Amino acid sequence: MITCSIESKFKPILEEILKKESEREYVENLIEVTECTTCLRRSYYNRKSPVTRVNKHVIEGKAIHMYFEQLIKKYEYNIESEEEYIVDFGLPFKIKMRPDIVMDDRVVDIKTTDRETVFMSDIEHELQANFYAFVLDKRYYELIYITRGGNMSVFVSEVNLDMFEEVLKRAELLYNSLKNNVEPSREPKYCKYCEYFHRCYKQKKLL
Numbered sequence: 001m002i003t004c005s006i007e008s009k010f011k012p013i014l015e016e017i018l019k020k021e022s023e024r025e026y027v028e029n030l031i032e033v034t035e036c037t038t039c040l041r042r043s044y045y046n047r048k049s050p051v052t053r054v055n056k057h058v059i060e061g062k063a064i065h066m067y068f069e070q071l072i073k074k075y076e077y078n079i080e081s082e083e084e085y086i087v088d089f090g091l092p093f094k095i096k097m098r099p100d101i102v103m104d105d106r107v108v109d110i111k112t113t114d115r116e117t118v119f120m121s122d123i124e125h126e127l128q129a130n131f132y133a134f135v136l137d138k139r140y141y142e143l144i145y146i147t148r149g150g151n152m153s154v155f156v157s158e159v160n161l162d163m164f165e166e167v168l169k170r171a172e173l174l175y176n177s178l179k180n181n182v183e184p185s186r187e188p189k190y191c192k193y194c195e196y197f198h199r200c201y202k203q204k205k206l207l
């Protein structure tokens with residue numbers, strides 16, 4: 001590799017762009033489905049004292065969605081993609097959701113993964129897609145995982161009321177925690193990649 005001492009001209013711009021992009025404005029009485037389907041304490045920190053979170057996974061995730069959205073438009077498929085919905089259940093807060101794809105009988109969510117093969121879908125993705133499908137009155141939800149090698153693993157399920165209620169319950173928990181400034185309980189299964197580990201456990205990550 002050839003290196004020289006001349007400084008990058010574009011890196012500071014890129015850093016600034018990514019910082020701006022990662023800064024989100026949250027509305028107090030609007031809970032996002034993606035906030036309720038990961039560790040609630042992590043979502044709490046994300047709102048109360050966020051750290052800039054732009055990494056390879058975030059960029060990959062956003063890029064793939066924009067790419068497919070563009071391809072759907074380019075080839076003129078009449079499929080709804082990336083529409084935002086604000087849902088009012090008559091609770092003190094509303095819920096925001098943005099399913100990837102909505103079809104006549106199902107909602108489809110596309111995920112990228114570093115795994116070579118996906119034998120099982122992730123529960124947080126199941127909860128998300130099921131919630132979207134339930135609200136939009138679709139019979140099925142479909143999860144498509146695109147692996148590192150470019151293969152696709154697909155999981156199709158029927159909509160499930162219990163899973164819908166679970167997300168709603170978690171949304172309420174998060175809303176109340178935020179309102180009362182009380183950290184939600186830890187959910188250690190999400191800790192491995194959590195950027196708030198030090199804040200949460202008051203110690204260095206040993207994983």
Ligand code: SF4
Pocket residue numbers: 039040041042185186187188190191192194195196197198200201
């Ligand atoms: S370290 Fe674990 S428990 Fe704490 S916020 Fe992150 S994911 Fe949740």
